[in-house]
Amino acid sequence: MSGSFIEISEVGPRDGLQSISPIMPTEAKKAWIAAEAAAGVREIEVGSFVPAKILPQLADTAELVAFARTIPGLTVAVLVPNLKGAEAAVAAGAHKITIPLSVSETHSLRNVRRTHAQMLEETAAIAALIQAQPEGRRPKFEGGLSTAFGCTLEGVVPEAKVLEIAEALMKAGCDEVGLSDTTGYANPAQVKRLIRAVRSVVGDHACAGVHLHNTRGLGLANALAALDEGITTLDASLGGIGGCPFAPGASGNIVTEDLAFMLAAMGYETGVDLEKLLAVRDVVKAALPDTELYGFTPDAGLPKGFSGAWGL
Numbered sequence: 001m002s003g004s005f006i007e008i009s010e011v012g013p014r015d016g017l018q019s020i021s022p023i024m025p026t027e028a029k030k031a032w033i034a035a036e037a038a039a040g041v042r043e044i045e046v047g048s049f050v051p052a053k054i055l056p057q058l059a060d061t062a063e064l065v066a067f068a069r070t071i072p073g074l075t076v077a078v079l080v081p082n083l084k085g086a087e088a089a090v091a092a093g094a095h096k097i098t099i100p101l102s103v104s105e106t107h108s109l110r111n112v113r114r115t116h117a118q119m120l121e122e123t124a125a126i127a128a129l130i131q132a133q134p135e136g137r138r139p140k141f142e143g144g145l146s147t148a149f150g151c152t153l154e155g156v157v158p159e160a161k162v163l164e165i166a167e168a169l170m171k172a173g174c175d176e177v178g179l180s181d182t183t184g185y186a187n188p189a190q191v192k193r194l195i196r197a198v199r200s201v202v203g204d205h206a207c208a209g210v211h212l213h214n215t216r217g218l219g220l221a222n223a224l225a226a227l228d229e230g231i232t233t234l235d236a237s238l239g240g241i242g243g244c245p246f247a248p249g250a251s252g253n254i255v256t257e258d259l260a261f262m263l264a265a266m267g268y269e270t271g272v273d274l275e276k277l278l279a280v281r282d283v284v285k286a287a288l289p290d291t292e293l294y295g296f297t298p299d300a301g302l303p304k305g306f307s308g309a310w311g312l
């Protein structure tokens, strides 16, 4: 609804960079994070605590968490695949930790070589680790429902399975669950249906965010569907870095600049200064000259006289 606050969670430094082969130098990542925070983005997923031999692009995550923590008002988010990653995330001082759990068990086995039961055990162990931290130093803990809208290996992912895993993640000690369209299969009707269904199981407050990809060009339509259902956190990636090699022209995550423009034009508050946000692309381009950046708003520019809440 116009006037309410929507959190744009920038995931480019994690989801975007893990999907491309060039390794962005740590100093460039810091410049990106600093510039985007200065543009008003309040939550940034700065990396993932996975072994460097698996994802060398994200080997500097601990250093980035330490750096990002020095930026006032910024929520520093990270991904962890297991307890070991969570230990590193807690030690580094991350404010928010997400463990992705593939609703498609085939995908889970292929990706992290773990069954659902094993992942839920890992989740419970992480929840215990967080609870053991002194009050005020406990990161927020999110369970990410990966492949919730379909899987490249299994195809259709049954809604009942999504609900079962959502409930199990909450029982294992997550503070909330997020719906993740890992494969870019989602459509707006499905987004609405699944948000309602998951909320009926875990409660509205415990399902507040969605993670969308633009693989088939439905990213912003899906974002709008999520907004209509009352979702208040939307993941996006600057320049939509990490496009799908099988869908030329399709960005990876939904493009932060286009999302921020849509939200501002509709009268939502995001805290983002669009001109400053568009300028952050230069920082990323300078460090990744051969990587394609996506987005329509950056090319077209803001409408003449644009100051948000367009036509209201």
Ligand code: ZN
Pocket: 015, 181, 182, 211, 213, 253
């Ligand atoms: Zn993703």
